[in-house]
Amino acid sequence: MYKIVERQDLAPNVHLFKINAPEVAKKAQPGQFVIVRIDEKGERIPLTFADWDTKAGTVTIVFAEAGATTCRLATLNAGDSIENFVGPLGVPTHTEKFGTVVCVGGGIGVAPITPIARGLKQAGNKVISIMGSRNKDLLFWEKNLRACSDELTVCTDDGTYGRKGLVTEPLKELLASGQKIDRVIAIGPIPMMKFCALTTQPFGVKTIVSLNPLMVDGTGMCGCCRVSVDNATKFACVDGPDFDGHKVDWNLMATRAKGYATEEKSAMAKSQCQCHSK
Amino acid sequence: MAKIDLNRLEMPRQEPAERAKNFKEVALGFSPEQAKQEANRCIQCKKRNCTVGCPVSVDIPEFIKALREDNLPEAVKALKNKNSLPGVCGRVCPQESQCEAVCTLNKQGGAIGIGRLERYVADWERDNKARMDNKVTLPPPSGKKVAIVGTGPAGLTAAADLAKLGHSVTMFEALHVAGGVLMYGIPEFRLPKAIVQNEVDFVKSLGVEIKLDSIVGKLDTVDELLSNGYDAVFLGTGAGLPMFSNIPGENLNGIYSANEFLTRVNLMKAYQFPAYDTPVKVGKNVAVIGGGNVAMDSARCALRLGAEKVYIVYRRSKDELPARREEAENAEEEGIIFKYLTNPKSYIGNEQGSVKAMECYEMALGEPDASGRRRPIVKPGSEFMMEVDVVIVALGTTPNPLIAATTQGLQTTSHGTVVTDEINGQTQKKQVWAGGDIVTGSATVISAMGAGKRAAADIDRYLKSQG
Numbered sequence: 001m002y003k004i005v006e007r008q009d010l011a012p013n014v015h016l017f018k019i020n021a022p023e024v025a026k027k028a029q030p031g032q033f034v035i036v037r038i039d040e041k042g043e044r045i046p047l048t049f050a051d052w053d054t055k056a057g058t059v060t061i062v063f064a065e066a067g068a069t070t071c072r073l074a075t076l077n078a079g080d081s082i083e084n085f086v087g088p089l090g091v092p093t094h095t096e097k098f099g100t101v102v103c104v105g106g107g108i109g110v111a112p113i114t115p116i117a118r119g120l121k122q123a124g125n126k127v128i129s130i131m132g133s134r135n136k137d138l139l140f141w142e143k144n145l146r147a148c149s150d151e152l153t154v155c156t157d158d159g160t161y162g163r164k165g166l167v168t169e170p171l172k173e174l175l176a177s178g179q180k181i182d183r184v185i186a187i188g189p190i191p192m193m194k195f196c197a198l199t200t201q202p203f204g205v206k207t208i209v210s211l212n213p214l215m216v217d218g219t220g221m222c223g224c225c226r227v228s229v230d231n232a233t234k235f236a237c238v239d240g241p242d243f244d245g246h247k248v249d250w251n252l253m254a255t256r257a258k259g260y261a262t263e264e265k266s267a268m269a270k271s272q273c274q275c276h277s278k
Numbered sequence: 279m280a281k282i283d284l285n286r287l288e289m290p291r292q293e294p295a296e297r298a299k300n301f302k303e304v305a306l307g308f309s310p311e312q313a314k315q316e317a318n319r320c321i322q323c324k325k326r327n328c329t330v331g332c333p334v335s336v337d338i339p340e341f342i343k344a345l346r347e348d349n350l351p352e353a354v355k356a357l358k359n360k361n362s363l364p365g366v367c368g369r370v371c372p373q374e375s376q377c378e379a380v381c382t383l384n385k386q387g388g389a390i391g392i393g394r395l396e397r398y399v400a401d402w403e404r405d406n407k408a409r410m411d412n413k414v415t416l417p418p419p420s421g422k423k424v425a426i427v428g429t430g431p432a433g434l435t436a437a438a439d440l441a442k443l444g445h446s447v448t449m450f451e452a453l454h455v456a457g458g459v460l461m462y463g464i465p466e467f468r469l470p471k472a473i474v475q476n477e478v479d480f481v482k483s484l485g486v487e488i489k490l491d492s493i494v495g496k497l498d499t500v501d502e503l504l505s506n507g508y509d510a511v512f513l514g515t516g517a518g519l520p521m522f523s524n525i526p527g528e529n530l531n532g533i534y535s536a537n538e539f540l541t542r543v544n545l546m547k548a549y550q551f552p553a554y555d556t557p558v559k560v561g562k563n564v565a566v567i568g569g570g571n572v573a574m575d576s577a578r579c580a581l582r583l584g585a586e587k588v589y590i591v592y593r594r595s596k597d598e599l600p601a602r603r604e605e606a607e608n609a610e611e612e613g614i615i616f617k618y619l620t621n622p623k624s625y626i627g628n629e630q631g632s633v634k635a636m637e638c639y640e641m642a643l644g645e646p647d648a649s650g651r652r653r654p655i656v657k658p659g660s661e662f663m664m665e666v667d668v669v670i671v672a673l674g675t676t677p678n679p680l681i682a683a684t685t686q687g688l689q690t691t692s693h694g695t696v697v698t699d700e701i702n703g704q705t706q707k708k709q710v711w712a713g714g715d716i717v718t719g720s721a722t723v724i725s726a727m728g729a730g731k732r733a734a735a736d737i738d739r740y741l742k743s744q745g
């Protein structure tokens with residue numbers, strides 16, 4: 001059992017858990033993830049490291065209520081425990097001194113991009129970050145990301161905070177400004193990552209995305225997480241989750257994410273009934 | 279001695295029409311009378327062919343003798359002397375090609391149902407625990423620590439033996455339950471999970487610690503385990519990486535590896551969705567590609583989930599089918615449709631990216647290949663379509679490369695299997711042993727157990743030599 005030692009509600013439907021998992025915390029690196037299972041009847045779902053504290057033995061995850069499991073997770077509080085917490089999984093994000101790196105976090109992606117930005121900064125890079133969300137209420141961790149970045153631009157789709165527009169707009173301006181950008185890292189919803197990759201492609205700047213296909217075991221055993229990169233099938237949980245965004249088959253990503261749309265709806269209906277009866 | 283009786287007693291099973299709709303065990307086991315009747319057929323040969331045919335040399339005549347003398351505790355002892363998982367082996371061993379194949383009575387087609395009797399004795403023990411005086415007395419602690427990676431049959435057997443020899447044993451398991459393929463692969467209707475759990479609990483009762491959710495190579499590596507105080511490491515991580523055939527359309531929705539499909543159904547209990555949270559696609563027309571045990575299990579699960587038509591698509595003919603005969607027959611009785619000499623060429627999807635059909639070739643058999651089986655050859659121009667909405671690819675597995683990639687100096691073959699001494703399981707790396715599917719590629723439960731047993735004996739020898 002893994003105890004939730006702290007809970008924060010970062011935005012409507014977005015929550016942070018600090019979880020006691022000393023062995024995982026000891027080995028955690030930026031870009032890696034864990035698989036969480038709430039209890040005996042639960043599904044195994046992947047969540048990326050948002051932070052970790054080796055000394056305290058805790059790992060921080062940030063999640064959005066997307067469906068049955070994440071909604072059920074959101075009913076837990078500090079002091080509660082979850083049954084399974086496996087990690088660190090996946091290959092850590094490649095960090096070295098590249099020069100100038102742009103880190104783009106969209107929506108919930110702001111959480112995982114923060115330790116990556118921190119790692120890149122520590123490696124001696126100039127880190128320019130861009131974060132975005134639909135509106136002001138959904139923004140979180142501006143301060144955290146700013147602390148790891150040399151520059152930060154905040155966007156909202158509706159202009160209720162920071163700059164109005166999508167994260168791809170400041171990204172494009174940076175690339176066009178003539179300043180040398182050595183690498184871009186983008187984490188967020190599939191369309192956001194896809195459009196970041198399309199934005200950087202004409203400029204020839206290597207763009208790393210963190211793919212989030214459906215997963216079961218997270219150890220390379222099932223192949224549920226198949227993605228196609230450079231026309232070859234890869235298992236995102238062991239070969240990734242980071243891949244070259246210019247080589248990802250985005251259509252396949254989008255269709256495979258919807259593989260269980262019907263079943264998810266019925267699971268959600270059931271879990272909502274449960275929430276209401278509580 | 280009475281006249282030789284060659285009539286093998288069939289074990290009662292659920293009726294095909296009934297069992298095709300539930301996940302309860304297919305075979306129901308012998309009644310006490312039936313067990314005795316079958317045991318009485320054994321002629322107690324002087325030359326113990328049957329024991330030679332068993333990979334772990336179970337003293338078969340001995341346990342059968344005790345059984346027919348109504349001394350079940352003694353039968354249990356004789357059996358468990360060599361086989362720590364009889365409840366499992368009695369159910370899933372390919373007896374027809376092992377102990378029963380060489381039973382003296384098999385020449386006349388009446389081999390003793392050794393597996394069925396083994397199962398009967400093991401189940402009796404489980405139901406009569408209170409009456410068994412089987413408290414294992416452990417020797418004083420040796421002060422040596424052994425790490426076992428993987429909790430499949432190889433690891434469980436090695437752990438039990440080492441614990442009984444007084445060593446402190448810790449097991450590491452990547453998944454959230456112990457048991458390996460016995461838990462995530464082989465379905466409930468063939469091997470009830472309570473039986474596996476019972477065996478795992480027994481290993482724990484010997485003082486073995488099992489650390490779940492612990493992936494060696496991601497948490498501590500093998501080298502770190504050795505430098506953090508473990509005196510020896512046994513690798514029993516199996517062959518868990520699924521192979522695909524890399525034909526067009528294989529990443530469409532609805533196309534699973536057998537590992538994914540069986541994991542969803544067995545380990546995550548998707549057959550009880552939505553009471554359990556993990557979903558699985560219930561197909562109308564399901565094609566399973568392959569002809570081994572894994573293919574049979576996948577097909578029979580798909581049928582039980584509610585599919586209308588389930589096909590086994592196999593590129594060779596019935597004679598080459600690698601699955602256990604009994605399981606192929608069970609599958610056929612339940613209504614699985616066998617399409618022999620057929621191989622998929624490509625998969626075709628609908629607008630939503632889900633598979634809707636599969637283009638196949640007809641095959642013919644040519645000369646025998648390296649495996650000794652006749653090579654399947656494509657019949658040119660034989661392409662035809664099959665309407666399918668779920669496809670399960672059961673073309674075999676290879677070892678997960680994680681351990682090899684994170685362990686210094688471990689030698690592997692081009693198939694990714696770990697190189698060991700065939701007898702004692704020693705790897706090229708000092709203090710590290712390996713056994714089971716990680717060494718042989720996908721094989722059998724009993725061969726994995728045998729490897730675990732031999733390695734445990736050698737580890738014990740090594741630990742004692744270290745003083």
Ligand SMILES: Cc1cc2nc3c(=O)[nH]c(=O)nc-3n(C[C@H](O)[C@H](O)[C@H](O)COP(=O)(O)OP(=O)(O)OC[C@H]3O[C@@H](n4cnc5c(N)ncnc54)[C@H](O)[C@@H]3O)c2cc1C
Nearest residue numbers: 045046047048062063064066067068069070212213257264
């Ligand atoms: C490597 C990896 C890291 C991830 N990290 C995080 C994270 O840090 N924080 C976070 O909130 N989420 C993260 N996700 C996504 C998270 O795993 C899913 O939101 C979760 O599995 C949804 O489960 P559910 O039962 O609540 O919803 P479901 O009912 O399963 O799904 C609801 C909706 O979410 C979509 N969805 C389901 N699974 C995923 C998925 N794996 N990725 C994207 N969309 C999905 C479905 O298409 C559906 O529209 C990550 C996914 C991966 C693969």
Ligand SMILES: Cc1cc2nc3c(=O)[nH]c(=O)nc-3n(C[C@H](O)[C@H](O)[C@H](O)COP(=O)(O)OP(=O)(O)OC[C@H]3O[C@@H](n4cnc5c(N)ncnc54)[C@H](O)[C@@H]3O)c2cc1C
Nearest residue numbers: 428430431432452458459463494516714715721722723726
């Ligand atoms: C569907 C199916 C049906 C089968 N039917 C039969 C049958 O009828 N009869 C028969 O004899 N055999 C059958 N087999 C084969 C048999 O199950 C295997 O040969 C046997 O289980 C191998 O045992 P093992 O101990 O080597 O490995 P496994 O049972 O594969 O166990 C390995 C364990 O190690 C864990 N692991 C892997 N990597 C790590 C790591 N890095 N750290 C920690 N843990 C790790 C895995 O999660 C797994 O739990 C079947 C197999 C399948 C898949």
Ligand code: SF4
Nearest residue numbers: 332336367371376377
């Ligand atoms: S362990 Fe398997 S091969 Fe050996 S006697 Fe039992 S059923 Fe036969």
Ligand code: SF4
Nearest residue numbers: 320321323328381382
């Ligand atoms: S070979 Fe057959 S008949 Fe002879 S002892 Fe063994 S089981 Fe009995």
Ligand code: FES
Nearest residue numbers: 218220222223237
């Ligand atoms: S999630 Fe199973 S192989 Fe990646």
